[in-house]
Amino acid sequence: MIQLLGLAAERRWSPLARELCDLVLYWPSDWHDTMRAPVIALFETALREADGETQTVLAGRMAGHADVPLKLMNALYLAAPGPLRREILMRNELEGAVPEPLPVDRTAVLTAARNRQGDFLGTLARLSAIPRRTLSLVLGDAGGEPLAVLCRGLGLDRASFSAVALLRGAPDLPLAVFDTVAPKAAALLVHDWRKTNADTQPEHVAAAE
Structure with missing residues (x-):
């Protein structure tokens, strides 16, 4: 020890x-x-x-x-x-308690995503209360599932996810992944991402x- x-x-x-x-x-x-x-x-x-x-x-x-x-x-x-990520999401869905809502200002997120001159990571970190380091990994993931988890967990709809993915996500990110992520599991995982x-x-x- x-x-x-x-x-x-x-x-x-x-x-x-x-x-x-x-x-x-x-x-x-x-x-x-x-x-x-x-x-x-x-x-x-x-x-x-x-x-x-x-x-x-x-x-x-x-x-x-x-x-x-x-x-x-x-x-x-x-x-x-990938397989372990799905296992982790499934455990959140089955084991986790119903999480508190974690909504963010959808308009503010989309405005920041469209502003190519601004610090999107910094703005998103402030709006979501998630560390910048975590958000950088989420946005850079080519599979798209982490970004879908983030958007689902923050209460953003599919259209908002698609906009953020196209504007700030990895190239050729599969937009259909949003529909594979359960809202409850996403909210619980995002809640943990908010920890400091x-x-x-x-x-x-x-x-x-």
């Missing part, structure tokens, strides 16, 4: 995430269960801050583990391959020692 706290204090998120992955998947029998919640909280922070390569590797390792908390899988959605680094701090682990 001292080694883990040292990595957290140094903000070495990628090696910390790799270490914590083993711990979460194969919980030591001699570790008290009261430690599990703070360890998972720290792991969530490490996953969100880890580099893309680490996220992709850990997504593959955690695939098929139905006992992994959904919030951890949500943190890896953008780094996951302040949600989970290393102090939680220290307090549980």
